[in-house]
Amino acid sequence: MTYKIIYFGIKGRAEAFRLIFSALDVKYEDVIIKSADWPGYKPGTPWGQLPILEVDGQQLAQTSTICRYLGHTFNLCGETAWEDAKCDEYVDATNDLIEEWIGFKFLEPDEARKVERKAKFVSTLIPNCLAKLEVIKEKNGGDFLVGKKLTWADINVADKLAMLEGDIDSTILEGYPNLKMFKNAVFSIPRIKAYIEKSGYTYVNMDPGLG
């Protein structure tokens, strides 16, 4: 099987895939689309968006779908249908948070509204989400969010937490000891740690036009 990630040269929505591949030591090609080339490339994509995963030439779109597919292909998933459903639930719930971040950071044209939305994000939306996730993590015990082993949902959510630490506030997980331990557990996995150490990508999109 040959795997290609087609995305921009940033962590963004593709980082979770790169982390999953690294954890598994599965080779993939990182096809980087430069912002200047995007307008010409866009019409040829299924939904006018990136990232895309190409598997033996067949394309798959939609970030969570790609993570879930890789999780199931490589057995980084729940051990029961119920655990799989919980993986989906936690990824979807944290997606809402990230979509709001993308909304005010990259897509909000009104400066005053942007400041307002960010303030609400920091004062209310982040704590609401993290508090709930903290309880979930604590109840599950062990190192991970669901069941006893690493799943695609752990990697997906840990990546989001790292992104919030990087862009909003590096102390964001203080006050959520279980989430702090969880994120460290995922990022200490030797292959993941090695990938992060040598990856030059950042979370922040340098080109606002890409969204």
Added chain:
Amino acid sequence: MSYKLYYFDARGLNEPLRMIFALGGVEYEDVRIPLGDIPPPPTIPAEIKEKCTWGQVPMLEFDGRKICQSLAMQRYFAKKFNLVGSDDWEAAQIDEYVDSSKDFLQVWVPPLTEKDPAKREELIKETKAKTVDKYLKTFDKIISANGGKRLVGKNLSWADLWLAHVLNNLELVGGVKLAEGFPALKALCDTVFATPEIKAWVEKRPKSKF
């Protein structure tokens, strides 16, 4: 096993779950929270909201367990009732088309909840133009390439339910008929709504604005 579903008195994002329940013959208590005159966003009664893990609906309780997030819930039951294709790749394509159908539905929320009639007309026109290429043509091509009636594989999937629901809902909420001129889209919708359990559900489901 008793199922208790909490959502608004609406089809919205959760109708595919009710369609999946219809196909699976699931009996459930359908708790419908009044939507009010949106916008502003509806209020979830405190005694329900505090039970919802993320403070949102839909939420499903059964067998002493609880699950939230509309697509997570739907996927769990879609798997139970064989609506997820025949392998991991088909399941992933189905997920992709569900995600895109949901994006398609959400793009239409601002125009269809706009109260000013002139602004609403304008937004509907704009949104139609925006969504023809991105969603209608794309989905129509996918269905045609797959034999003309379904999005993925040989059998009905929950992606078919989602797309048929979005097109049906646009018609019910705003009189917007987008499948006209797209034979494969129309064939997909006809196939879904002719399925006996879906037909029966649509005939008896509560009438709601959204």
